[in-house]
Amino acid sequence: MPDYKHFDPDNALERAERLFWQHGAAKASIQAVTVATGLNRSSLYATFGGKRELYLAALRRYVRHRARPAQGRLTEDGRGLPAIRDFFTALITARCSGEHAGWGCMLVNAHADADHTDPEIRALLDDHHRQLRDALHAALETAREQGQLPPGLATEATAETLVLLAYGVNVRSRTGADADSLLGTVTATLALLDASCP
Amino acid sequence: MPDYKHFDPDNALERAERLFWQHGAAKASIQAVTVATGLNRSSLYATFGGKRELYLAALRRYVRHRARPAQGRLTEDGRGLPAIRDFFTALITARCSGEHAGWGCMLVNAHADADHTDPEIRALLDDHHRQLRDALHAALETAREQGQLPPGLATEATAETLVLLAYGVNVRSRTGADADSLLGTVTATLALLDASCP
C-alpha cells in the first residue's frame, strides 16, 4: 500500500451532503463542492466517481445520519400518540431553527430537484417513504392497543397521511414558514386522532 | 407601428411553463425553451427578459391557469366537506394520470428547485399558500355551518393541515405514487373530520 488518503471521505461527504441539501442537486456544482471540502477535483472523482454518484452517496448519508435516527427514535418510543407528537415536534424544530433552518428535507427536495426518473434515486425515495410510513403505522398500532385511538380508525391510511403531512411540513419550512403554524397542524391532527369519539 | 410579433407570447409562455414545471427551474435551459417554443433566443429575451423573469412569468401563468381555477372551484362549491373531497380527488387525478402525470405541482416544486431566497418567488409561494389555506378554511366553515364537523374543531389549523396534505400529495406524485394510496389518505382524513363524535 503505497499511499493513504490525506482526508476523511465521510467528512467530505458531509460537506457535499449539506451543499446538495441546501441548494439542490442541479445548483450545487462540483466546483462548489471542492471549495466546501477543500479537496481537489481529482480526489473527489477518485473517491466518489461522478456527480451523480456523489449526489447518491450524499443522499444515502442523509438517510443514514439524519432520517434514520429520527425514525429510529419514533420506532423505539413505545408511547403511541405522544411518540408521534414528539417526532413531529423534533422535525419542525430542526426545520425552522438551528443550522439547517430553511433547508427542508433533502429527501423531499430530491423529489423536485433530482432526476426523479433515475431508478436508483426513485428506489431510495420509495424505500424511505415506506420505512417512515411503517414506523408511523407501528406507532399508531401501539396507540390503538393502548386505547388512544377511536376504534374504527384505518391505521394504514392514517400513517400514510401523517407521512404526507411531514412532507408538507418539510416543503413549507423552506420558505421560512413559522414553526407555530406548522406545530398547529400537528396539534390539530393529533387532536382529531385522540379526542374523536371519546 | 412598423412590425408585429410573429408568435403568440402566451402560447410560448405555456411551453416554457411546462418545461419548468416538469424539469425544474435549474434543469430547464433557455436552449430547451427555444426548441419547445420554436422561438429564437432574441425573441425570447425581447419578450420576457432573462431566465429569472421567464421563470417568474411561467410561475405566474401556472397560478393563473392551473392553481387558481382549481381553487376557484373549491371556493364556489358550497357543499362543505364534499367540496373538499372533490378538490383532492381532482388534484390526485391530475397528478397521477393524463398529460402531466408525475410532474407534481409547479409551486411545490419551486420550494425545492427554485431560489427560495428570492423575495419575489417567496412572496408568490406565500401568497398562493395563503389563498389555498383560506379557501379550504372557508369550505371548512361552510361544513361547520351545515353540521358536518365536530363542534370543537379548530378550522384554521385544520385548513393549514389540509394544505400540507395537498403538498404531500404533490410531492409524492412525482415518483409515480399510485393514486389509490393517495386517495386513501384523503378518505382517512375526511373520515376523521366527518365521523368523529357523531
Next chain:
DNA sequence: GCTATCCTGGAACGGTCATTCCGGGACCGG
C-alpha cells in the same frame, strides 16, 4: 534507500450555460 504504487495538485478538455449583438427583412403609416 530503492522502487513501485497511489494520491494530490493544477491545467486542460469539450460542451453547455445565459446573454448580447448585429444584419437583413418584414411590416405599417404616409
Next chain:
DNA sequence: CCGGTCCCGGAATGACCGTTCCAGGATAGC
C-alpha cells in the same frame, strides 16, 4: 411606393459546467 421602425435569425461572447489527464510528490514494503 417609400421610409422608418421594430422583429427575427444566427452567430458570437465569456463564464461555468462536469470530466479527464498528466506530472510530481509522498508513502509503504523490501
